[in-house]
Amino acid sequence: MSPRRVRAESDAVGRQELPLRITVDGEPVDGIAGQTIAGVLLASGRLAWRRGRSGAPRGVFCGIGVCFDCLVTVGGERDVRACRRRAHDGDVVTTQNRQPEAGRATDPTERKHLGLPGEEDR
Amino acid sequence: MTTRHVVVVGAGPAGLAAAEAALAAGARVTLIDSADRPGGQYHRMLPEAYGAARPERLQHGWWAFDRRRRRVLTHPRCAWWPETSVWALERPDPTEPGVPRVHVVRGPADGGRRSRLRLDPDALVLAVGAHDRVLPFPGWELPGVFTAGAAQALAKGERVVVGDRVVVAGTGPFLLPVAASLLQAGSRVLEVLEANTAGTLARGWARRPWQLAAYGGKAGELAEYTALLLRHRVPCRVGRAVVEARGDGRVEEVVTARLRADWSVVPGTERTAPVDAVCVSHGFSPQLELPVAAGCTLRSAPGGEFVAVDDDQRTSCPNVYAAGEITGIAGAPAARAEGALAGWLAAGGVPDALALRPLRRSRDQGRAFAERLAGAHPIGAAWPEWLRPETVVCRCEEADYASLCRAAGNAASRGARVAKLETRAGLGPCQGRICGPTVAELSARLTGRPAERPAEGIPAAGPHHRPIAQPIRLGELAAAPEPLPGNTESHPSM
Incomplete structure (x- = not known):
């Protein structure tokens, strides 16, 4: 089994669900208004969406914006913490990969290390 | 006399109480939080769009919190700045302590078009809180291994459960509300594992029991969680820990083992259990980058390093106050008392006001509670025995134990x-927030020396020294700071 959202009908807090749809690497993913991008991804059955330097899969670890494991690109903006960014209907999310051999050394730290100009730095 | 301007960073229990007290003392307050709703981690609120009819079902002390946040956020002298990150604190002159200039960006998390602003307050209250500390173990980097705080934030904050066969493990009373949240969300908690042995717990909690009576509220809260676990027949085991997570691309099973008091594994007691999620917490790490940037002195305590404060919550830096978990892990009641004291005094309130007496008492009880908590739930010295050469220690850079050795x-x-530089541990996107204390501890043990002795003229490498406290994009940095609405005359432009 995977992570999931509590069903609204049986949720003790008595809440509504306003549906929204984002795309992840081109694939449509449904969520509800108010969820973070990480929440939408988890509740859609995705446990991991980022790859580390070795290619190992990563998803949410700390859930509160400290570990940076859950980074995604949102509408062309790289390195957005998925656990802290609320999803909006129509968000175009692309996943990130830190593997150098993937030919996409786009991580700022990595680019610096490889002597490449930083596209965005922190 | 002009009204004092107090900036409060963090809108959790401590920050909200600070803002309320500062307003009561007559100050103008700017309350800043990185989240879009107040409450911090303890009172994490559901999103507004969820339209929750009964939010109190998920929250301890909801009504008191709800009243307080409405009072504070609607106060005419309070400016509430949600979705605001303090990315730097700039000291007016590094050699001369003073209230630092507060640099913020406002807008959606990590967004590229946030507005950049600067504040020059008369006093600053730091109430930025803490995050879970998780010790590494083989497989802890697998998807499906979460911090206990992550499971709690997802369940409380957006009604997402991390799995349906979950083991909650680590040390500290925080494991109980996390397990309770999962159960209330309909997840199956297989067991709750407290790594410390019954002996350690008894020695820690039974010492000077009369002090605990003063902290009855917290005890009652924990008793409720325990009752819930009992009702759901969730076994709670002490002296047992998750020492390995296994799986192909995600966690599929955990290995748990009985531990001795020093957290060494008792051979032959290993058990494997199929799981789809593991939630781990070995205590809390205070978020110290802002206090360090402000120039606040730290103190070492059994649970780690914290901001040193005096009886008035003053840090070593004039007009900079600290409250809540960054001064010691003592829970929400202590954080509220500390916050109220800090806010009142930061606003220039009289230090001997009668109303401060119960606050000081409550704060002192909180400090005693923190000491007891640290004593009852220490991290056992033998935990590195769980590590293998290939165990990842720094998650970002995937630096393993062998490279540290x-x-x-x-x-x-x-x-x-x-x-x-050699291991890359701590150089990744999290900037050592997760592995920092662990790497420092392992390095000290492996080299037999407590800390680096740097060359003359170079300050010691501090694990909390992050001049850029939160990520900011170059475009945002390059843009000129925006003038403050209304109060531009008191904020000279660059």
Whole structure:
């Protein structure tokens, strides 16, 4: 089994669900208004969406914006913490990969290390 | 006399109480939080769009919190700045302590078009809180291994459960509300594992029991969680820990083992259990980058390093106050008392006001509670025995235990900075927030020296020194700071 959202009908807090749809690497993913991008991804059955330097899969670890494991690109903006960014209907999310051999050394730290100009730095 | 301007960073229990007290003392307050709703981690609110009819079902002390946040956020002298990150604190003159200038960006998390602003307050209250500390173990980097705080934030904050066969493990009373949240969300908690042995717990909690009576509220809260676990027949075991997570691309099973008091594994007691999620917490790490940037002195305590404060919550830096978990892990009631004291005094309130007496008492009880908590739930010294050479220690850079051992064995790379460059531990996106304390501890043990002795003229490498406290994009940095609405005359432009 995977992570999931509590069903609204049986949720003790008595809440509504306003549906929204984002795309992840081109694939449509449904969520509800108010969820973070990480929440939408988890509740859609995705446990991991980022790859580390070795290619190992990563998803949410700390859930509160400290570990940076859950980074995604949102509408062309790289390195957005998925656990802290609320999803909006129509968000175009692309996943990130830190593997150098993937030919996409786009991580700022990595680019610096490889002597490449930083596209965005922190 | 002009109204004092107090900036409060963090809108959790401590920050909200600070803002309320500062307003009561007559100050103008700017309350800043990175989240879009107040409450911090303890009172994490559901999103507004969920339209929750009964939010109190998920929250301890909801009504008191709800009243307080409405009072504070609607107060005419309070400016509430949600979705605001303090990315730097700039000291007016590094050699002369004073209230630092507060640099913020406002807008959606990590967004590229946030507005940049600067504040020059008369006093600053730091109430930025803490995050879970998780010790590494083989497989802890697998998807499906979460911090206990993550499971709690997802369940409380957006009604997402991390799995349906979950083991909650680590140390500290926080494991109980996390397990309770999962159960209330309909997840199956297989067991709750407290790593410390019954003996350690009893010694820690039974010492000076009369002090605990003063902290009855917290005890009652924990008793409720325990009752819930009992009702759901969730076994709670002490002296047992998750020492390995296994799986192909995600966690599929955990290995748990009985521990001795020093957290060494009792051979032959290993058990495997199929799981789809693991939630781990070995205590809390205070978020110290802002206090360090402000120039606040830290103190060492059994649970780690914290901001040193006096009886008035003053840090070593004039007009900079600290409250809540950054001064010691003592829970929400203590954080509220500390916050109220800090806010009142930061606003220039009289220090001997009668109303401060119960606050000081409550704060002192909180400090005693923190000491007891640290004593009852220490991290056992033998935990590195769980590690294997290939165990990831720094999650970002995937630096393993073997590379740390190599760096420690090589005389040339023993300094913290050199070891960092050689192993890359701490150089990733999280900037050592997760592995920092662990790497420092392992390096100290492996080299047999407590800390780096840097060359003359170079300050010691501090694990909390992050001049850029939160990520900011170059475009945002390059843009001129926006003038403040209304109060531009008191904020000279660059």
